[in-house]
Amino acid sequence: MKHEIQLIVNGETRSLTVESQQTLLEALREDLGLTGVKHGCSTGECGACSVLLNGEVVNSCMVLAVEAADAEILTAEGLATDEGLHPLQKSFIDHHGVQCGYCASGMLISAKALLNRTSRPHEEEIREALVGNLCRCGAYADIIKSIQVASRARR
Amino acid sequence: MKAFDYIRPKSLEEAVGHLTQGKRVNILGGGVTLFLQIQNNELTPDVILDVKALPGFHDIRYHHHHGLKLGAAVNLQHLATGLEIRRHYPLLNQTAQELASPQIRNRATIGGTLAWASPVSELVAPMLCYDAVCHTWSPRGTRTIPVSELYLGDFKTALEPDELITHIHLPSFPARTYGVYQRQTIRHDGRRMIAGAATLAIHKHHTLTNWRIAVLGVDDRPKRVPEAEALLEGAPAEADIARALEAVQENIHPQDVVYARSDYRRAVLNALLQRSIHDIISNLQDS
Numbered sequence: 001m002k003h004e005i006q007l008i009v010n011g012e013t014r015s016l017t018v019e020s021q022q023t024l025l026e027a028l029r030e031d032l033g034l035t036g037v038k039h040g041c042s043t044g045e046c047g048a049c050s051v052l053l054n055g056e057v058v059n060s061c062m063v064l065a066v067e068a069a070d071a072e073i074l075t076a077e078g079l080a081t082d083e084g085l086h087p088l089q090k091s092f093i094d095h096h097g098v099q100c101g102y103c104a105s106g107m108l109i110s111a112k113a114l115l116n117r118t119s120r121p122h123e124e125e126i127r128e129a130l131v132g133n134l135c136r137c138g139a140y141a142d143i144i145k146s147i148q149v150a151s152r153a154r155r
Numbered sequence: 156m157k158a159f160d161y162i163r164p165k166s167l168e169e170a171v172g173h174l175t176q177g178k179r180v181n182i183l184g185g186g187v188t189l190f191l192q193i194q195n196n197e198l199t200p201d202v203i204l205d206v207k208a209l210p211g212f213h214d215i216r217y218h219h220h221h222g223l224k225l226g227a228a229v230n231l232q233h234l235a236t237g238l239e240i241r242r243h244y245p246l247l248n249q250t251a252q253e254l255a256s257p258q259i260r261n262r263a264t265i266g267g268t269l270a271w272a273s274p275v276s277e278l279v280a281p282m283l284c285y286d287a288v289c290h291t292w293s294p295r296g297t298r299t300i301p302v303s304e305l306y307l308g309d310f311k312t313a314l315e316p317d318e319l320i321t322h323i324h325l326p327s328f329p330a331r332t333y334g335v336y337q338r339q340t341i342r343h344d345g346r347r348m349i350a351g352a353a354t355l356a357i358h359k360h361h362t363l364t365n366w367r368i369a370v371l372g373v374d375d376r377p378k379r380v381p382e383a384e385a386l387l388e389g390a391p392a393e394a395d396i397a398r399a400l401e402a403v404q405e406n407i408h409p410q411d412v413v414y415a416r417s418d419y420r421r422a423v424l425n426a427l428l429q430r431s432i433h434d435i436i437s438n439l440q441d442s
Contacts (some may be wrong), residue, residue, distance in 0.1 A: 020158070065162075
């Protein structure tokens with residue numbers, strides 16, 4: 001069954017035709033070319049495909065594209081502005097939060113969801129926010145540090 | 156995923172039509188387990204019926220006398236952050252905060268989590284302690300099922316295939332109700348459960364009454380242990396607590412799993428319950 005839907009992706013309204021069984025992850029990567037959203041486990045365990053759906057972090061592999069109709073989606077591609085990289089992105093580069101990079105866009109999205117509600121999170125809150133994001137390189141310590149530094153840099 | 160049709164009915168009347176056409180229909184809440192089953196070909200639905208647009212399914216209503224109504228499509232993150240939940244059902248709030256990951260909590264619904272009926276469902280433990288009741292609807296009418304009677308063991312429920320949970324009701328509890336949730340898992344997101352327990356008691360005239368103990372990971376379903384609860388009534392002494400813990404051990408049937416043997420699960424549950432019961436008693440002494 002085909003559905004005509006609209007998604008507001010990174011601030012831009014996009015119209016697309018999706019099949020019922022198509023996931024939001026597939027729609028973002030294959031139809032809209034947003035390959036910053038990574039395909040990891042397909043089971044909601046790894047968090048590589050994390051996006052913000054109406055401001056809340058979700059695994060895009062666990063949401064049907066049609067379920068997201070008319071929703072606002074933020075992917076890692078939407079973090080930077082004309083003025084440059086987002087403070088989280090800069091901090092991930094400066095403090096080695098990116099090792100192989102596969103988990104990084106999901107980590108950035110989970111961190112963004114955290115900073116949206118808590119401007120100066122404690123380490124424990126950062127760890128809790130990253131429970132659903134796995135890093136196969138084991139770069140957790142640097143990822144946590146990157147988020148801490150970024151949150152301090154923000155006013 | 157294999158092809159299916161996606162339908163999002165706006166009323167129960169509209170939903171009936173889809174449930175009575177003789178097609179294979181699966182009900183979609185948050186999808187965090189349904190999509191896995193479809194990917195693994197455990198389920199091959201013709202139609203997915205999304206209940207998230209049905210009227211009342213997102214309701215959260217608290218009344219100090221009548222208690223709490225939670226629509227079936229309320230997500231677990233609401234339980235972790237909602238003010239009514241934090242204030243009046245702190246045990247449910249505390250448990251929800253520890254559930255899964257933010258990504259999963261933002262999608263998983265209360266109705267879907269209860270209907271999935273996992274033997275290690277953490278949400279069920281506080282629901283059992285608070286005497287929660289499921290309200291359901293099917294083309295044949297509505298009925299109520301206490302959460303304590305919902306689970307038949309090993310992922311089976313008392314729900315008919317075309318029966319939806321519409322909402323959950325929790326009765327009101329006195330302000331001086333204390334609850335503790337304790338669990339031990341291999342993974343911090345709750346996967347690979349060893350054992351867990353929710354414990355609750357009501358403080359009344361310098362005693363603790365209406366004890367409830369709900370255990371999970373140690374039987375084919377999460378369940379209350381009334382044999383142990385009865386032994387704690389009043390102001391339990393160390394000997395009473397020891398007898399209650401023994402009663403728990405006599406009434407559970409944990410399975411060996413690759414990451415924990417059954418005797419280890421027994422020992423872990425014992426430690427968690429000992430801690431929880433003492434926590435509640437020290438709460439009484441502090442107040």
